[in-house]
Amino acid sequence: MAVLPIIENSTDELTAIFKDLHTHPELGFEEVRTSGIVAEKLKEYGVDEIHTGIGKTGVVGIIKGNREGARRIGLRADMDALPINEETNLSYASKTPGVMHACGHDSHTTMLLGAAKHLAQTRDFAGTAVLIFQPAEEGLGGAREMLKDDLFGRFPCDEVYGMHNSPNGEQGSVGICKGAAMAGASFFDITVQGKGSHAAMPHQSRDPLVIASALVGSLQTILSRNLPPLETCVLSVTQIHAGSAYNVVPDTAALAGTIRYFKDEVIELAERRMRELCAGFELSYGVTINVDLRNVFDVLMNDGDLSDAYMEAAADIVGKENISGTDQPATGSEDFADMLKVVPGAYCRVGHSGTTGLHNPSFFLDPEILPVGASIMARIVERRLS
CATH class of the missing domain: 3.30.70.360 (Alpha-Beta Plaits)
Known part of the structure; x- marks a missing residue:
């Protein structure tokens, strides 16, 4: 693994953020504490602009590269938890009865924060990175709510990328399905x-x-x-x-x-x-x-060329041997599809050592994957705005 140095040196911090978010999960459109932590961290990292209340509880951060450029790349992570009672017995298990991060959105939020820290400190790109922290992905229409708030009118993007953890037991594997990827x-x-x-x-x-x-x-x-x-x-x-x-x-x-x-x-x-x-x-x-x-949910459509670009960026971090560009479509759904209807982009899955399925009260996400996902997110911005 070739995790980016700033992110690798921030592993303990990212793990602490992840465990805190896991301990205090919030349902869709109720992510007040979570979005507050996101905004606070973005400010701490020196992000140029921080906008809150987008799509009710969403957050958008803007980072400008150290070279002039008109292109803008979006990175998106979801923040909400599920109405599930946790049964993992983890030391950092949910303290909110009946609510659990059983889909790993706490990790997605943490990964994007890790990418934000790297990008804000290095700024080794020409153009602008747009960081999108979305509420209410779990069937409540968070993406549509952000779009209703003129997300891409206020914060234009030429391309947008999303990511999801995959509890497949294959630490650091990255896969993508081109075209119609999710139902x-x-x-x-x-x-x-x-x-x-x-x-x-x-x-x-x-x-x-x-x-x-x-x-x-x-x-x-x-x-x-x-x-x-x-x-x-x-x-x-x-x-x-x-x-x-x-x-x-x-x-x-x-x-x-x-x-x-x-x-x-x-x-x-x-x-x-x-x-x-x-x-x-x-x-x-x-x-x-x-x-x-x-x-x-709309059908999630991955752009073919941008899927290839995403896998090339991921290969910089995990190696070509851990990349699959021929994953099969999934009958699960994801409201990042709504954003991809407006702006072209791609959505990949990053494997980790957990093997209990998503939306399960015993779901476990291996925190070791956090710097990997964060590095891939940061790398796609640097490659596309090189």
Whole structure:
């Protein structure tokens, strides 16, 4: 590993920042403490401009190189945690009940701070680095909120780069998928309004539980019987809520879940069939079914040339033998996709020794990866603004 010297000498500091953020996680749009630490550190490092309150709790820092240049490169990290109760038993485990950095956003924030320290001290580039600390990535629309606040109008970027940790047990490996790299996602809520009754007299009801249960199975036929078999789509019903007593057939039942996709025509077909199925169930059972479908994530598109540039920068740090430019698309989603719709760029994954999956209460991120990620972020700016 060829970690950049300033970052390597700051390893203890970065680890301390990471552990502090991990101990005090904050949910989306509630990252008041986190964004305060970010702004404080950027000021300490000598960043030229610091802007807070972008997209509610987001922060943007500006660093100018020591040579004239019109080009501007953006670096983005997310800051929010998840509503998960931590079960790692780490000495620095979350002290906030029911909230945990189970996706590693605390590490992403720390890595970008490490890159900021290096870039502000060396300034060995021609142009401007734009550091974007984004709130609320976990399905709450933080990227869209920053864009609504005119992120790239106020802080223009020619290219923008993001990064995510990968608990694959391969310390310092870096991978990227060119083109459509991560799925878009729609969330749905379906409410079946039936007719309740005494549980001993179900014939007097229009049982929403029976209807909702049948609907769950029918929704899966969208994938098996409507979509071409070579297309990728994932439809998961993740919640079902109904009833409050042993002896009462309830009036209503609610379903919720998500659809993941890589093509607009696929999600359009899936959503249309979902509405048609619900309309058919309404007619068949004599009930009312309300469907709320909403797009939450766009498909993340990595620019081919900029993906190559990102991997070349990463190879400077981890070596070519640890680089993969042919990763497969992931059906998970990431709202950095919204930024990439406005500004071209790329998004990579950096492996570490942890092997418990993301969004798991036992998720562990190896802090040894912090200087590696920070160095890659700093290096892409130096290469693209050389």
